[in-house]
Amino acid sequence: MSDDGRLAGGSALRALRTAAGLTIDDLAARSGVSLRTIGGIERGRIRRPHEGTLTALAEALRLGPDDGDRLRAAVRIEPAVIGLPRLTPCFTGRDDDLDRLTGAVSRHRVIELAGLPGIGKSALAAQAATRLSGDFPDGVRFVALRGSSAPHPAALARDLARSLGADLPDDDAGAVVAWRRLLDERRVLLILDDATDAVRLAPLLPHRGESVAVVTTSGPLSLPPRRARRVLTPLPVPDAELALHRMIGPAVPDAGIAELARHCHGLPLALRIVANRVRTRHGWSIARLTAQLARPGRHLEALTAGDLSVGAALDRGYRQMPESLRAAVRALAAPTPPAAALADLAGCGWIAPHHEVNPILHAFAVARTRDVRPAVPSTAA
Incomplete structure (x- = not known):
């Protein structure tokens, strides 16, 4: 069980059962453990099986002491979260959106998260992935597709499969078929970020089983008709002011915070940029920055800090x-x-x-x- 010991408990048990040539019915008959319990462990519904249950399963699978210990350890391994970007430190004003997104994950196989560039889709998806990681025993995978520059679907499928401990065929068509079969057998949460091409995206999506994909996009996508769709809207004024206050700190009075937030129009990326400019340009007054933001026709120029730019984010989405x-x-x-x-x-x-x-x-x-x-x-x- 050298490889299985690295898997979450459900995958480890499933792999051991398959290697022994047993169906769930066979294992239930041999171990005396109910079909429902075995299925619950394999699907990750039962996260902490009773010690007696694990002992019965290990004996039915004829595991040695070491492999039995590895199976017990596997059910206590937290599922891996791979590729997740750094969480937004001042994530504010999206509690309802987060609740709706996580609720959709429990009911749908594919969820589209749409909205204006800079509205916070990636940050919301990352927060949801963190909250839901315990519900997906085979792990969470966050894939930055980077719009039209995304690799070929088969190449992405191979990378994802390797992260799950599996190898796919070398030919692209075979790799896609094997990837879908793998998704059917596992319970994985995929976050496919910044998608622009539904044709290239389709081979990566789960079709059956209990895996789920959340797709973020700033453009039109022809996703499966039964997918759920959520559109993010700008932050309400009180939440935008609170987010800016948390990012800047107490150095700026409430009136200054309110004026700066007003020019960000609820766009989280704009709030981050304004906070960055306040923190890094110590010689600047709030009045000077506010005046820049208020200049007719020059608003977008002021919403730039280092590699962060509202105008550039909008332009990337526009060009796609x-x-x-x-x-x-x-x-x-x-x-x-x-x-x-x-x-x-x-x-x-x-x-x-x-x-x-x-x-x-x-x-x-x-x-x-x-x-x-x-x-x-x-x-x-």
Whole structure:
């Protein structure tokens, strides 16, 4: 059991049973342990089986003392969480969203988490993965797809399978089939972050069994029709102010916090950038930073700090859109945007379902409109 000892208890028991050539019915008959209990252990529903149960299973599997001890240890191993980014230190204002997301994971096999770039989708997914890790005995895997630069699905499947202690075939088609079979047999939570291509994403998604995938996206995705969908909206004003206060500390008075938060329009990335600028530019007054944020047409320039940039985040999402949606974004620059543009952008999560346009997105739309100049018709000589 050199490899099985590294697995969570359910996977370890399943692997040992399979290696012994036994069905669950066989193991139940041989051990005297009920089918329900064995199935519960293998699926991770029973996290701390009784010592007598483990002894009966070990004897039925004809395990030696060392392998029996490894099985007992395996059921006490916390499932591995691999690839998770550093959690946002001042995660605030998303308690209801977190509850809804974790609730959806218990009811659906695929969950789409959509929203404007910088709205906090990755941070929310990471928080959910941490909260739910105990419900997935075969572990949690966080995969940063990085939009259109994501590797081939078969290559990702091989990497994921290796992290679960399995090897997939060398040919891509065989690797995808084997990956789906592996997901069917395990209980894994996949966080597939920043997806843009549903065709490349589909081979990674669970189709049966008890594995679950949470997919974050800033664009339109044609995911399975039975998937759940959640759209993140900007933070309410009190939560945005609280988040900024926690990031900056007591050095800035409440009135200054409120003024800075007002210019972030509930966008967590904007709040992080403003907090970074306050903490690192000691010679700057709050009034000076507020004045920068309030300059007409220059709002996005002020929302940049190091490698963090609201404008760059929006631009990445914009460039990955089809031209029809890019045109819809530019249409937001109009005093009264067309209803069709609002509906299209609500469909991909860039604006709220009730069609309220975030002022930061409006500023971005105005900037993109300046970039697209109508062609000047040539005149005949």
